Amino acid sequence: MSISSSASNRKRVAVTGAKESSTATTPITLSERSITGLALIRIFVGYLWFQQLFWKLPPDFRGLYPYIINESQHAIIPGYGYMLQHTFLAGCTSLGSTSGCTLFVPLAAAVWTAELLVCLSLMFGIFTRFGAMLATILSVQLYVGLAYTGWIWTYGMIVLLALVLVAVPAGRRLGIDQWLAPRLQAAGQQHRIARIASWLV
């Protein structure tokens, strides 16, 4: 009696389990190969940003100037060009040089530093999601300003690549986040700052 009862219970559990699995979403686990592949993509996206540091080097960041002018003329959001003209290009008197510009150098330095942080974060896989968020902001800004100066998807694809790296913890293979993530998660159980920092790896 007890045997048949337990057998029918088992059957019921199996049927219920099958019903649940047909309605619930199955969790997805990335294989080692997949996450390593994503880590390689992360390194190359970081290298993409790395190479763009060299045509606008400090101290004058001159290479950035024509692009800011271009953005101020072709922005796809109304008012964005006006904003650039009154910040980056405030006081500028020439299209060919940065003479007279009052805010160009400090603002360009901020952009250059942000791009340096993005490339270091993505190449080394250190606080990768933070780097990817910063990359998303920078590439959305490029999309807004420059989308219609070339193939429209060029900057769109950079935005999408950055978003993929926000979604997936790609720094946890071939990167320093592999060492950092478990430590931050352990510390996050007691410290709120560590918990917040653990979202960024």
Added chain:
Amino acid sequence: MQTLRRGLLAGLLAGLVLAMLDFVTDGTPGRLLPEALHWFGITIANPTISKFAGFFLLLVLGGVFGLIFGALQRERMITISRALLWGLALGFVWWLVYSLLLANIMSHRAPFGLDFGRFLSTFPIDLLFGVVLGAIYFQLQQQRRASAL
């Protein structure tokens, strides 16, 4: 022997990543590859052969650094922190020996002479080679451990 073999494989793969990064440069593809030949005073007139030779030299040098990495571990299982730290240290040695000393000496410059642009273009990439070397070594070790269980 295990650590040497693992180090060699990790070094070759890290060298491959480095060579691929040198291939996808702005401007002409593979523009930076012949630099590795320049460290040893080798000049090849044909630009295509020069790029291929640079590519394979980077693989070989990566393998050599991988062997050194493996030899330093002395048949021990290592932690991820040790793997990354040794990787960073070897990346620094790579930068010091090749990108700084040999590049300067072969260009008849002061051995430790360095400007900001050259530092920025070489130092992070060479450290990255080291991090990738250490991380791949650790991953191979974990795979081996998992298959042994």
